[in-house]
Amino acid sequence: MRPPSVDALARSLADTGLPHPLLVDAARKAIADGDLEVVEKRARSHAHAAARSLLHPVVNATGVLLHTNLGRAPLAVSADAAYSNLELDLSSGRRGSRHAHAAALLARLCDAEDAIVVNNGASAVLLVLAALSTGRGAAVSRGELVEIGGGFRVPEVMEQSGAILVEVGTTNRTRLADFASAAENPANDTALALKVHQSNYRIVGFTEHVTVAEMASLDVPVVADIGSGLVDAACPWLAHGPPAWLAGEPAARQSLADGAALVTFSGDKLFGGPQAGIIAGRADLVQRCGRHPLARALRPGSLVLNALQQVTLAYLRRDGEAIEFWRMASLATADLEDRAQSAVAESGVGDVAHMASVPGGGTLPGTEIDSCGVVLDGDQTGSLRAGSPPIIARVSDNRTWLDLRTVAPGDDRHVIAALKALG
Template sequence: MRPPSVNDLALRIADVGLPHALLVIAARAAIAAGDPDSAADEAHRLRRSLLGPAINATGVLLHTNLGRAPLGLEPGDDGPVRFSNLEFDLTSGRRGSRTSHASLLLATLTGAEAALVVNNCAAAVTLVLAALARDRGVAVSRGELVEIGGGFRVPEVMEQSGARLVEVGTTNRTRAGDYRAAVERDDIALLLKVHPSNYRITGFTEEADVADLAKIGPPVVSDLGSGLLDERCPWLGARPEWLAGEPGARQTLAAGAALVTFSGDKLMGGPQAGIICGNADLVAACAAHPLMRAFRPGSLVLDALQSVALAYLRRDADAIPFWRMAKVPVDELAQRAETLGVGQSARTTALAGAGSLPGQEIPSAGIELDGDHAAALRAFDPPVIARVNEQTTVIDLRTVDPADDAVVAAAVNQALGQ
């Protein structure tokens, strides 16, 4: 018996809701496997491989695999088509700068003279080094030669920028005098401090602070990574205990750093972006460098970043999903767990995630299920992503929007065969 034509089979599975071209791919795969009846299953698998919504029940607020900071954007807006003044000066009617909109707000939030936005923090550091230290030395503590996600290492980033790495101090102890000695014996363009946002060194340790480094001479660049804008957390009214010890961009600049770099999609709670804040002349040099063309973000990123920055200026933490989730009282989460009526309510511990605040736990609550039900929960539509500890499935409600509680309950009941 001859198999059906690819096009006929694709038309039969049109109710899956994919564009016809993708249904054709599914139909071809099913026919090639000798099982045309599996075309719908192939189409469903293809649909689930596309970018789409998921419920984060892991308790990791900034889950890198789930997109880090969630954005409060409304999909499927059926309103009128809108353009934007991305590179248009509304006053003069001439071409403007795409960096001016969010940059003004970020400079205001951090107390900087100027700010610049690129597409991620690695790009921010690379641009700073290329623009300000090419063919010259950059002094870095041996204890801060970190590797970030995806295998990118500070020495390799520095090499690609054209700057020359000058290691100072030791892995566990580096003093201001180590940087000063490097400046006296070498051509040092910058002193680079890298915040250990994804690891901790404890015990017999010492590091030079920004205020001491600022007295040595060359500009101090502090890569904060995690992106806490202000240690006082005025948008919350008080600093949470789990943020103890995390440096803020505003305070780091006030201490004497010429520039700070950080991510937009970590503790800032915005879209993926890299942010450079600090002295206007140094920011201008970065903006004028040819790499800026390659690193510049698109309008969607800048628009989302502007919305987040405006929320900070309004001190409206509820408008930023990361902070809205982070500040929910544990008792409120526990009450939601009881109301779900599935599994066993339990106190849990959440994490900031995305390489931020390593080892720092955030009190939380959720439900526990005996056994490993992670795969069954992922198979639900929309998928519910949980974590498994010693054959116990943990659904942490700190990272679940209350509007999704009913979905979580339905997913659990299906996973348990109820």
């Protein structure tokens, strides 16, 4: 049997919606497999695999609000195909600064003198250290020399920045005197003291740590990497104030009020925006960061800045409902139970069950938020992922759990259709 024409085979797959070059790749793979009797079936299988490898909207039923594998904070920002005044001063008609828009709003929101935006949280730390501490010491507690997801290690980032790591204290106990001793030692040439959010781990038991307010008494600037991006511990954008599960999480406004010279945090965690890194605080230090050569390499584009602007404006309006993370996090469990009962009744599949959501994204480890959803017997995650749209659930004790806290109400119909298909 002669192999079919690659072009003809590719054209037979046009209904998949993929561009012709990708269909040609699928056809070539199928022919190379060698089994010509099923070549069209194999080509279609390769085409579907290529399509599923692309970015797709998914329904997050895991109960992890900031799911790193699913893009962390869900974000609904639309923009028409248009130019913007990214670096144009509309008043003078002259070249402006991309930091005059979202960054200026972020400074206002954090009650900071100035702010700058880079492309992620690690970049924010890298830029601060490079701009303020290259060739000089940066004092950090040994208990905060953390590694978080993706192999991000604080000591390695410091090395890449050119800062010289000055370890103080011990893993479980660090005192203000440890920082003061390091800062006063001429051999260290300490340029700053860095306080690092411990992210997804905690040290408990015989412990001691130094607060930002205590560190502010040092003779060097204090940089607080608060990581997860809580803007204000008072949560004025929520009608009922801060939820109990948020207790103890460091916040930008309070860290600056306590004496931090700069704060750094991620835009796509508790802030609820796009992936970005924010540096806010003293104007002279922010401007030093902005003048550093790395600032250009790490700066985000107009799409990210526009998304940040929209989210920041929602905070300034105190409109938590407009920030999807906070809308989900604030849902009443009783409302979730009503939705779960409707899903089970309409599909005839599964049981209503109370469960626990988690913040995720390396934020508030061990914290659980009461929730409700649907539970199924056995591991059904593969079948749920195969649907359109894919539904991502979790398995525990040989049961599949679909937590409705992280499912947008408009996606309940997809959950119900998937449950019916399983039945």
